[in-house]
Amino acid sequence: MVQVEMYEGIPGSEDEPVWQGVYTLRIVNDEITSGIVVISEEEFSLGIGSVTLTIEEEMDNPFDVSFTGLPESVKEEEDVTVMAVGTYGDEATFRWFVNGRSRGINANEYIFSSNSAGLYNISLLVSDGEVVGGHRQPVEVLQATTEVAADLASLEIGYAGEDTSANVTENVILPVTGLNGTHITWNSSDESLVNCSGLVTRPAHSAGDAAVQLTATVTRGTVAETKSFTLTVAKLPQTDAEAVAADKELLEVGFAGLDNADNVTQNVNLPSSGTNGTTITWSSGAVETISTSGVVNRPDYTGESDVTVVLTATISRGGISETKTFSLTVKIILQEQTVTFVSNGGSLVDPQTVYWGYTVGEPTAPTRVGFSFEGWFTDSELTDQWDFIHDYVDGDITLNAKWGDGYRISFNSQGGLNPSPTYITVGYGLAYGELANTAKVGHTFQGWHVDPEGEGGEVTPDTIVAINADHILYAVWQPNTQTITFDAQGGLYDGSDTMIVTYGQMYGELPIATRESYNFSGWWTGLDGTGSLVTESTVFTGTIDRTLYAKWTFDVIVGPAGGLVFYDNPNYEIDGWRYLEAAPYGWYDKETHSAGTYIGDDDPYIQWGAQGYTVDPPATATGIGTGAKNTANIISYHDTLWTLYPEKGDYYANPKDYYEGNDGTVAAKICDEFSIENEGVIYDDWFLPSKDELNFMYQNLQMQSKGGFSWNYYWSSSESNDEFAWIHEFQNGGQYDYAFGGRANAYKVRPVRVF
Template sequence: MFKRRSLLIFFLFILGILLLTGCFLTKTFMVTFDSQGGSAVESQTVKLGGLVTEPAVPTKTNYSFGGWYKESGCINVWDFDSDIVIDDLTLYARWVSSTYTVTFDKNDSAATGTMTVQTMASGTTAKLIACAFTKTGWTFAGWATTPEGTVTYADEASYTIGTASVILYAKWAPPTTYSIRDIGPAGGLIFYDKGNYSGDPSWRYLEAAPSDQSTGTVWGCYETEITGADGSLVGTGKQNTMDILAECTTDDIAADQCRDCTLGGYNDWFLPSKDELYWIRANLKDAGVGNFESNYYWSSSEFDVSLAWDQSFGTGTYYLSSKNINLRVRAVRAF
C-alpha cells in the first residue's frame, strides 16, 4: 500500500513538472517595432527564448535606416543572431539624416579660384557659400543648374537640397562694352571687337599694350619648324605664342617679350598673329594712337623653318622675314 502511494505521488510530481515545463516552453511574447516616423513594420509573436526575425528595412524620407535598438534613444543595438526574447518588448528604429553635397563649378577656363564643397542634410535649407571664383573683367552673375543654363540662384542665396548631390555652375556677366581705341582693362588700347563673346576661354575684344615690348629682337628658332605656330587669322595669336614658347629654346625671343609682360595687373599677353597685327595698324597706328613706330613688327605667324610674317607699320605691307633678324614687338591680350 505504501509503495503504491509513493509511486502515485512520484507520478503526479513528474506530471506536474512536465505540465509546468510545457507551459513555459509554449509561452509566447509580442515583439513590436517602433519605426519612429518611418514606414510601418509588422509585430511578431516569439516563443520564450526565441530569436526575433529581422524584418524588412523600413523607409523614411530624407533618412537612412541605422538599425534596431532596445530603447527609443537608440543606445543598445538589438542583435538578431544572439539576443533572445524573455518578455514582451519593443524595438526602435534608428535614423540617420542623409547628407548630400553642393559642388561649385567655375564654368569657364578663364575663371580662377577654388571653393569648398558644401554639405547639407537632405531636405534642409541653407545659405550657399559666397562665390570665391573670379574672372578678369567679368562679373559673377549667379549660379545655374546646368553649364548652359540661366541664373537660378544669386550669390549666397538660400538653397534647399533634395535627395541627391548637385553641381552649380557659375554664370559670368560680360564687362562694359568697349569701342575701338577705348582704354582696356589692362590699360592698353582696344583694337578689335568681334561682336560677341565666344571661344574657350571666351573673349570678344583684343587689347594692345600701350608701348612696345622690344625695339628689336628675333622671332627665334631659325631653321626649326614650330608645330602649330602657323595660324594667321584673328584669334590664333595666343595659340601661336603658346606653341612657340613650348618648342623654341632660343633665349629672349619675341614671344618671350610678350609672355614676360605684366601690365595693369594682367600677365596674359601674347604675340599677335598676322591678321591681328593688321588690325593693330588699321585701328591704332593709322589713327595716330598707341605710340607705334613706322617700322617693322613681328607677328606670331610662322611661314616655314626660316621665315615668319611681319608687317611694316609705315606702309602696311606684309613681309616674310628671316626668323633671326631683329624687329619690334607689341604684345596684345584677349578678353
C-alpha cells in the first residue's frame, strides 16, 4: 500500500492534476494485473508518467480493477469497445490512457481506435475518492492491407440510366467509403468535364466527345492504393447554330468537267440542303448569267468579256441563318480562227486554229539553205512583225516568213584568250568555214563545240550549220599535266621520286621525307625553303615540269659541354666525329676584348690576327671539318711570327709593329684557350669554325633564334689572303672577305668543338 498524489502528464512536462488530494494506491502483482504498477526502488510507472512515492505499508485490497473486450490485435481504424470491471462502487470515477496520454473520458467503457499500426498500451485508473486501482493491457494495431485490397478490387463507378464508361451523359456516383471501412478520395484529369464529386459537364457538340481519367485513392490507416478509370464524356446534342455553322463550312459549289470558280463553261450545282439538316437557298448577282438553280448562260465572244458573278447562299435551321458567298467567272464562248504561215521559200509550217482573242503559239522556225530566219510578219512588205507574246488573234490572219543573209555565230573561249574573230555570219545549211583562234594557259585546245561541256561532237570548218538560229560555239579545253620531281636534299622518303599533276588542280598527297637530326618543313619550289611552300591543297599553275625541294630544320640539342649542337656529320664513321657544338651563350670570361672593357654575356669582339701576313701553313680551308686545322695553323703562325721578323718581336706583345691597326688579339687563339666544365667534365678542345662550319651555325642556330647570337659579323678561321679572312653576317646571312673582312677588324667570335 502506498499513498501518492496523482497527477496526469508525461515526464518532463508541466503536471496536470488528475485528482486532488492524496490517494491510496493498491499495488497488485498477480498474474492478471502484472505490470500495471511496477515498483522500482523509489519510483513507479503507471503509463502516465513517473512520480515519487513513499511506501508506508501494505493494506487490504479495497476493490479489484480490470477491463474486458480488448483483443491481442486489431486493424487500423477498427473500433474496439473496452469495458471496465471490478469491485468498485457506483460513485467511482474513471480515467483511460493510451500510451500514457489521457483520453479525458470518465466512463466505465472506452472505444479504442488507431489509424497507425504499432503497439499500444491501454491503461485504466479507477478512484472511489480514497483509493486508486489500475489495470493496463497491450494491443497491437495491424495495417489494414487486406481491407484496402478488397475494397480496391470491388470499387466501381456508378452510372445513371444507360450510361457506361464509354458514353457518359449524366453525373456519375463516386463512392467515398468502402465495405471494409476504407476511405475513398477522387482525382480528375479534367475537372471541367468530371469533377471529384462526380458532376459531369458535357463538351459542346463541335468539340466532340472527350476522355477524362478519374483516379481513386483507397485509404485505411497508413495503407493507400489507387485505381484509375477512363471515362468518355459524350458531346452535347448539336444546336441549330452549330448545324448552320457546320454546313456553312462544308458548303461548296459543284462544277462540271474541268470547270472551276475561275473558269465556268457549264451549269453549276447549287445544293439546296446541308448534311446537318439545314435548308440552303441561293441568290445571284447576275441571274442572266447564272440562275439561282445553277443554269449558266455564257456571253458571246464579240464585244464581250468574261463575266464574274457573285452567288450568295443562305443556310438556315430552326430560326438560325448564316450566309456564304462564292465568286465565279463565266467564260465567253470562243470563236475559232485560222492562222496561216507563208514560208517564202523555206520549209513548210502547218497552219494553226486559234480562238478569237487568244495568242498564237510560236511554231518551230522554218529553214532555208543559205539564209537565216528573222521572224514572221503580218504584211507582204515584211515590216510589221508578229509578237507571239503580246499580239492577239481578232480574225483569220496570214503570217509571212522573213529571211536574212545568215546567222550570227559567236565564240566563247571559256576562260581562254579573247577569240579572234569574236563571231562569224553563216547561212543555214552551209559549212561554218574558218573558225576563231584562242588559247588558254596550261590547257590544250580540244576544238569548238555547241555544248559547253563538249558533248555532241566538235564543230570544224567543214561542219554544216544545222541550228536554225543565232548560236554560240564554246571552246573546250583539256588541262595539261606536268611531272613533279622530289629532291629530298639529303633526306629519305618512301615511294616514287616523281608524280604527275594537272594544271588548275591540287597537288594531292605528297611524300613525307625523313632525315636524321632534322625536322621536315615541307616541300618548296626553291632550295633551302626559298620560293613557295607546296602542300596537298596547293593548286598547280605551272606550264613546265618542276622540282620540289625538301626544307630541313636542324633538330637542335644540347651538347655535352652545355652548348648547342648545330651540325650532324653524315660521314662520321670515316671522319671519326659526328657533331659540331657551339660554345654556350656567355662563354667569354675575360675582362677586356677588342672593343675595350667586356661587359655582359654577348660574344666578344676580337681581331682575326696580323694584317698583311699570310698564314703558313695556310688556313684557307673552308669546308666542314677544317676549322680545327685552320685554328691550329693560325695559332702556330702567330706564335712563331717573331722568328720571321725578329726586329718586330713577339706579335702578342708588339702587334702595332706588325700593323698599326692590330691590337694583339687572335680569334683562333681565344677559341683555343677557352675551357669550360660541365657536369664534372672539362672541355678544352675548342676552335674557330671554318667558313662552312660558321654557315651551318648561322643556318641551324641563328635562323631558329637559338644560341643568343648578335646581329653582327662573325669571324671564320678561313683566310682569303694576307689582308682578308671570311666573315659571316648573322643578320641576313651574307658571307664576305674583301668587302669587310680586313683582319684587323674586330668582329664577334663563337668557339666550336667536335665530338
